[in-house]
Amino acid sequence: MTFPLEGVRIVDLTWIIGGAGGPRLLAALGAQDIRIEWRDSPDTLRFLGATIPVGEDADRIARGESLVPERVGTNQGGAYSEMNAGKLGISLNLKHEEGRDLLRRLVAISDVVVENFTASKLASLGLGYDELRAVNPRIIYVQQPGFGVKGEYTDFVSTAPVAEAITGLTYLAGQPGSPPTGWGYPFIDISASYYCAMAILGAVYHQRRTGEGQYIDCSLADPALYMTGTALLDFQANGRPTALAGNRDPSTGAAPQGVYPCLGDDRWLAITVLDDDQWRSLATVLDLGPLVGDARFATAGDRRANADALDAELAERTRRREAEALMVELQAAGVAAGVCQTARDRLEADPQLAHDGAFVPATNSEVGTWPVRAMPFSFARQQVSPGGTLGRGFPCYGEDNDFVYGELLGLSAEQRDDLRARDVI
Amino acid sequence: MTASEAAPGGFLAGVRVLEIGDEKGEFCGKLLAGAGADVARIEPPGGSPSRRLGPHYHDIEDLERSLHFWHYNTGKLGVVVDLATDGGREQLRRLAAKVDVVVDSTGPGTLAGMGLGYDALAAANPGLVMASITPFGIDGPYRDWHGSDLVHLALGGVLSQSGFGAETGLGPVAPRMWQAAQMCGNLTFVAILACLVGRLETGRGDFIDASIHRAVNFNTIEDVPYWLFHRQDVIRQAGRYAAPRLLPDPRLTTADGRHVLAYHYLPRHYTILRTLLREHGALTDEDEAALAAHPDDESPEAQDLIEGLVARWVAEVPFDVDLWRDAQRARLNWAPVRRPEDNLDDSHWKVRGTLVEIDHEDVGEVFVYCDQPWLASGAPWRTGRRAPRLGEHDDLVLGGWLEEGR
Numbered sequence: 125m126t127f128p129l130e131g132v133r134i135v136d137l138t139w140i141i142g143g144a145g146g147p148r149l150l151a152a153l154g155a156q157d158i159r160i161e162w163r164d165s166p167d168t169l170r171f172l173g174a175t176i177p178v179g180e181d182a183d184r185i186a187r188g189e190s191l192v193p194e195r196v197g198t199n200q201g202g203a204y205s206e207m208n209a210g211k212l213g214i215s216l217n218l219k220h221e222e223g224r225d226l227l228r229r230l231v232a233i234s235d236v237v238v239e240n241f242t243a244s245k246l247a248s249l250g251l252g253y254d255e256l257r258a259v260n261p262r263i264i265y266v267q268q269p270g271f272g273v274k275g276e277y278t279d280f281v282s283t284a285p286v287a288e289a290i291t292g293l294t295y296l297a298g299q300p301g302s303p304p305t306g307w308g309y310p311f312i313d314i315s316a317s318y319y320c321a322m323a324i325l326g327a328v329y330h331q332r333r334t335g336e337g338q339y340i341d342c343s344l345a346d347p348a349l350y351m352t353g354t355a356l357l358d359f360q361a362n363g364r365p366t367a368l369a370g371n372r373d374p375s376t377g378a379a380p381q382g383v384y385p386c387l388g389d390d391r392w393l394a395i396t397v398l399d400d401d402q403w404r405s406l407a408t409v410l411d412l413g414p415l416v417g418d419a420r421f422a423t424a425g426d427r428r429a430n431a432d433a434l435d436a437e438l439a440e441r442t443r444r445r446e447a448e449a450l451m452v453e454l455q456a457a458g459v460a461a462g463v464c465q466t467a468r469d470r471l472e473a474d475p476q477l478a479h480d481g482a483f484v485p486a487t488n489s490e491v492g493t494w495p496v497r498a499m500p501f502s503f504a505r506q507q508v509s510p511g512g513t514l515g516r517g518f519p520c521y522g523e524d525n526d527f528v529y530g531e532l533l534g535l536s537a538e539q540r541d542d543l544r545a546r547d548v549i
Numbered sequence: 550m551t552a553s554e555a556a557p558g559g560f561l562a563g564v565r566v567l568e569i570g571d572e573k574g575e576f577c578g579k580l581l582a583g584a585g586a587d588v589a590r591i592e593p594p595g596g597s598p599s600r601r602l603g604p605h606y607h608d609i610e611d612l613e614r615s616l617h618f619w620h621y622n623t624g625k626l627g628v629v630v631d632l633a634t635d636g637g638r639e640q641l642r643r644l645a646a647k648v649d650v651v652v653d654s655t656g657p658g659t660l661a662g663m664g665l666g667y668d669a670l671a672a673a674n675p676g677l678v679m680a681s682i683t684p685f686g687i688d689g690p691y692r693d694w695h696g697s698d699l700v701h702l703a704l705g706g707v708l709s710q711s712g713f714g715a716e717t718g719l720g721p722v723a724p725r726m727w728q729a730a731q732m733c734g735n736l737t738f739v740a741i742l743a744c745l746v747g748r749l750e751t752g753r754g755d756f757i758d759a760s761i762h763r764a765v766n767f768n769t770i771e772d773v774p775y776w777l778f779h780r781q782d783v784i785r786q787a788g789r790y791a792a793p794r795l796l797p798d799p800r801l802t803t804a805d806g807r808h809v810l811a812y813h814y815l816p817r818h819y820t821i822l823r824t825l826l827r828e829h830g831a832l833t834d835e836d837e838a839a840l841a842a843h844p845d846d847e848s849p850e851a852q853d854l855i856e857g858l859v860a861r862w863v864a865e866v867p868f869d870v871d872l873w874r875d876a877q878r879a880r881l882n883w884a885p886v887r888r889p890e891d892n893l894d895d896s897h898w899k900v901r902g903t904l905v906e907i908d909h910e911d912v913g914e915v916f917v918y919c920d921q922p923w924l925a926s927g928a929p930w931r932t933g934r935r936a937p938r939l940g941e942h943d944d945l946v947l948g949g950w951l952e953e954g955r
Contacts, residue, residue, distance in 0.1 A: 128747030128755070141770060153743040174774035190780040192793075202774030274924060275901045280877045285790075285799070285884065289810045292889030297711055297724040303800045303808050304886055305722045305787040308710030309770050318735040323923045325742035326560040326584055330928040332749045338927025346903045350922040352889035353726025357616040358604045359890035360916050366888040371699055371723050375602045375617055381699060383708060383721050390715040390785075394708065394723075396697035460695035462704035464721050467776035467783070470706055470766055479689035482763055483773075494777060500733070500763035501680075501740045504667065504756035506747060508740075 125507040127154020132328055133234040135227070136160060136211060139167040141310060142284065142344055143240030143268060144207040145317025150324060151210035151512040152499050158230065158528055159211040161521060162218065166198060170521075174202030176491045199490045199520045206496045209486050210512030213519025214528045215549055218249055222548045227251060228259045229533055235331065236324055240268040243278050253339045263337045264327040268320055272343030282344060284310035291348035292355060298368035312348045319347040372431065379427035380406070380434050383464060386447035392464040393447045395438075395454065399424065405457040409450070410441045448473075471495070486510055486517030493517075525549055559585015559931030564745070565950065567591055567644055568625070569632075570654030572599040572727070573761065574682045575621035576734030577652050581741070582624030583920060585931045586650070589946045590625040591641070593632065596939045606912060613911065613938055623907065623918060624933020626942035638663050640947060645670045647950055649754075650741055651679040657687040667756040678744040678754040680737050686760035696761060701729035705765020706772055710783060710791035721785065733764035800886070801860050807868035808886040811859065811876065819846040819855045821879045826855075829875070831862040893917055905932045 132155040136147045144159070144167070151157040161167055177185045177193035178200065184191055193200070217223040228251075231237055237256060239246055246252055246267075253265040267273050270282020280286070288294045288307060298304035323340045331337055354375070355366045371382045371394070381396045397403050400423070407416045415421060415437055420430040427434055442450065447463045454461035463469065470477055477483070480502075483495040496510045496517060511517065529535045529549060543549045564586040568578035575590075582588040590597070601610070602617035630644075631637035642665060645651055651670065653660055660666050667679045681687055684696030702708050702723045712722030737759040744755050775781045775793060783791035788800045788810075799810045813819060823840060826832050832840070836858055843851035866872055868885065876883035885891075898904040898919075905920045921930040 126747075126751075128743040130747075131750070132746070149739055150743075153740075154747075173771050174778045176774075176778050185778065185780060188780065192779055192781075202778045203771055206770075206774065271897070272901055272924070275897045277877075277897045281880060281882045283812075283882055285810055285812070286882060287884075289884035289886045291892060292887050293724065294810075294886050295888050296726055296728075297722050299713070299719065299722060302713075303788060303802065305712050306789075306886075307724055308707065308712070308785055308789075308791045309772065310790060311707075311724070311728075311768070314768055314770055315732070315735065318739055319922050321739050322580070322584075322735075322742060323925060325739065325746060327925065327927060329742065329746050329749070330560045332746065336927055338925055340926070341901075341924040343923070346901065346919075347922045349889065349892060349898065349903060349919045351726070351728070351731055352919070353731075354604060354616045354620045355726065355889035356893065356919060357620055357916060359888075359893070361606050361616060361914075362604060362608060364604065366890060369725060371721075373697075373699065373725065374604065375727070376697075377603065378697065381697070383699070383703065383712075383723070385718075385720065392703070392708070392720050394697075394699045394703035396695075396699055398697075455691075455694045458695065460697040460700045462696075462700035464703045464708040465706055466709045467706060467769070467772035469709075470704075471773065471776060474704070476685055476689045476691035476762060477766060480686060480760070480763055482766055497767050497773065499740075500736055500767040501757050501759040503740075503744075504758075505753065506744070506755050508743075 125505070127507045127513055129154040130513065132156070132236070134158065134236040134238060135230050135234045137237065137239035137241070137246070138268070139240065140169050140313070141203065141207055142313040142316050144169070145314055146320030146324065147211065147238055148207050148209060149318065149321040149499070152510045153508055154513055156513065157211040159208055159213050159519060160216045161213070162215060163521065166521065167204060169204040169207060170198050170201040171195070172201070172203070176200040176202055176205060176494065178491055182492070197490070199488065205488065205494065205518045208518040209496045209510040210514055210516070211519055212514070212524040212528060213521060214525050215522035217548050218251070220548045222543065224249060224251060226529070226533070226549070228256070231256050231263055232260050233532065234260070234263065235328060236264045236266065238266040238268070238320065238324065243267065243269045243273045257337060261337060262331055262335060264324065264331060264340065265337070266320065266324060266340040266342060268342040270344045272346060273341045284313040284344065287312045287344035287348045291345055292352045292366065293348050295366055295368070296352065299370045300368045304368060312344050315351065316342070316344040316347045377424065377428055379424055379431050380438055382435050384439050384442040386442050386445055386450065388447070391447040393442060393450055394462045394464060396460040402459050403427070406454065406459050409453050409457050409459070410438065412441070484510060488517040488520065489523065490520050558928060559583065560928035561586040564650065565589070565648040566650040566652065567648050568652040569660070570682070571597060572602060572617070572621065573730050573733070574652045574654030575599060576727070576731045577680065577682060577737045577741070578625060579621050579623055580734065580738040581650065581652070582933050583930050585928070588625040589628045589644070589942070590622055590937060591628050591630050592939060594629055600939070619936045620918070622936035623920060624931065625937055626946055627937025627939055628943055628946045629940040632663060638665060641665055642670070643951055644946070645677065646673045647953070649676065649678060649745070651677065652682065652737070653679065654682045657683050657692050671754060676748055676752055676754045678741055678748065678757070680741055680757040680759060682733055682737055682759050682761070684760065685762045687758050691762065698727050698729045699723050701761050701765050704762055705729065706769045707765060710769065710772055710785055712785060712787065714784065714786050729761050729765050732768045733759055733761040736764050736767070801863040803863055803868040804865055805867045809863055809873055810884045810886060812882040813852070813856070816846040818881060819852050821881055822855050822859055825876060825879055826858055826862060829862065832858065907932070907935050909935050911935070911938065
């Protein structure tokens with residue numbers, strides 16, 4: 125089986141999550157992605173967040189102990205391993221003129237250059253779109269600063285929380301009477317990386333049909349605003365400001381709908397009831413007794429109007445139930461219910477994700493074999509896999525210098541040794 | 550710029566799509582339409598169930614007034630096909646022979662049960678790319694389970710990280726606006742584009758099995774590595790990203806009860822804040838004396854003192870004064886916690902063309918939509934027309950598309 129993107133080559137100058145996440149999708153779909161780093165300023169994701177254990181720490185984790193692994197090298201970034209699986213890794217010093225020449229030579233044989241530095245960084249090195257297009261007129265050049273290149277906020281600091289807050293994504297989560305609670309992880313970093321992948325794929329499609337390259341201005345903020353649903357329309361059409369609504373959904377009017385406490389430490393079950401049939405099923409499973417005939421809860425409209433009282437009654441009952449068992453029972457009765465699963469739940473106790481192969485092993489030459497998330501779709505005919513055509517996990521720093529500089533650029537071993545000795549690669 | 554002035558095109562110009570099913574497939578279809586494809590939104594005679602989703606224009610429930618349907622169906626063509634009849638199924642089979650992509654959210658096995666599954670359709674059209682978007686995938690133990698956006702955000706791991714901390718007893722809170730469906734729509738669109746690129750080489754399409762459950766599970770970030778590599782749970786904490794430990798709360802309250810996020814974590818941030826407070830006249834003589842007594846911005850005492858002064862300053866100023874801009878100009882990581890609609894008047898989006906006007910001649914108004922998630926020099930995003938009325942393009946699609954010899 126082949127991958128759909130075989131033959132597409134990407135020069136990947138991205139970093140952290142929002143940048144590295146897009147090319148990682150394309151590598152999983154078969155593109156050859158050449159991830160470039162330099163040791164003076166390696167991807168900070170190599171050193172942030174979870175650490176992949178090695179040696180004795182790895183043995184202890186395998187035995188089920190909880191610990192913070194010691195970081196002894198540059199190839200133990202936990203999130204880095206997911207964002208860079210299936211990529212080639214090379215070292216290249218862009219502060220060196222010969223390094224910039226090597227980049228131009230890579231661009232000459234590639235389809236895409238993608239980076240998420242600040243807007244003017246690569247242009248200041250003589251590696252902007254105009255310079256690279258002169259090297260390869262078919263090149264697709266993608267920039268991805270947080271607020272984009274065009275526009276008055278381009279120089280503002282734009283981390284994921286900033287992009288989420290200004291666009292209104294943060295405001296979509298919260299309880300009336302409290303400050304917005306927002307997203308519990310950098311949602312827009314990972315989600316905007318999908319848009320970077322879309323933009324690249326669209327440009328590759330265009331290039332394959334017309335021979336034309338192009339310049340693309342991606343951001344975190346535009347996709348964030350794009351994902352705020354009907355808020356803009358509701359305000360314009362009805363004059364209704366976006367409101368904090370807890371876990372209720374005014375668009376469906378589902379009632380009850382909420383997240384209910386269950387037995388155990390911080391265990392919660394999400395339940396959505398859309399109609400009277402589901403309400404009766406819920407009543408049977410939770411043994412609601414006289415509440416079924418209660419006038420406050422007779423129709424969907426009544427249940428919406430008295431949602432606070434209803435939620436309190438339900439919580440009294442769910443509190444005595446084990447979350448997983450109640451979920452299974454409700455689903456069997458035709459009611460949408462789902463445990464608020466942790467990572468552990470999904471990795472160890474979700475039969476559907478296990479069936480799907482949602483986590484697959486990927487091997488790195490230094491830290492060994494660990495699971496990474498598979499793409500959330502599969503094909504009937506073609507291949508898709510987080511290890512891509514390489515069939516492996518993330519690259520160690522500079523791991524593929526010989527292949528890229530030797531096989532792809534045709535430099536001899538002596539030439540590579542010389543470049544290495546002079547801090548070019 | 551209005552829709553009628555927007556450049557035609559889009560990189561998928563000439564690509565034809567059928568979108569069949571409910572709201573679960575609509576975001577993917579909206580992206581395809583924005584990319585320039587001609588997307589026929591196939592609906593039953595009574596209209597798509599998503600036309601019943603609120604809110605509605607002027608809060609009047611009507612099939613043509615669902616703002617949900619408006620938003621998620623920009624740029625599409627409206628076509629009625631009754632799959633409950635032999636004639637309707639035959640129409641769909643003939644249409645599927647003439648298009649490039651089918652997006653199906655009718656549920657596992659539904660179309661196959663009508664003889665309209667991928668194998669049957671691809672036999673007549675080997676280049677067809679067919680994407681199935683379902684709650685839990687087309688097979689497996691949860692295949693027939695019921696989802697909702699809230700339930701998916703719970704099962705996929707968003708909720709265990711989002712909302713109030715466990716110690717409050719208030720529990721997780723979900724981001725609204727169909728985020729689970731949008732995650733799957735985004736990733737399905739990526740898969741479709743990859744198949745279209747591959748098809749240029751091979752001439753062959755493919756079947757895509759996309760599940761909302763997997764898409765949500767795929768969207769979280771650090772919770773999975775922390776469990777895999779540390780066997781640590783991340784801690785849910787309101788207004789912050791979940792982490793193995795509690796982090797400082799960046800939310801400051803303005804004079805009118807709105808909020809600003811303010812992140813300070815390096816000594817130089819506190820040095821900048823001293824200047825900012827002074828420039829804005831936010832310091833009394835007593836404050837100046839206290840600051841002078843704590844000159845070292847690396848010391849926790851100085852940092853606490855400055856945080857307190859900043860919180861007091863922000864609390865005295867209304868949200869609209871936009872203190873965050875001054876902080877940003879001083880290179881501080883600040884942002885206003887806006888409502889989405891607060892962006893309608895912000896010229897940043899207008900300059901970028903992120904916000905565009907779409908004519909709703911059906912109600913005699915023009916509305917601003919967010920309809921350009923990136924800028925491209927070569928094949929720009931295509932701002933579409935308003936969402937179609939029920940059956941508005943029956944003649945164009947059932948007549949034109951079917952008659953053409955493609």
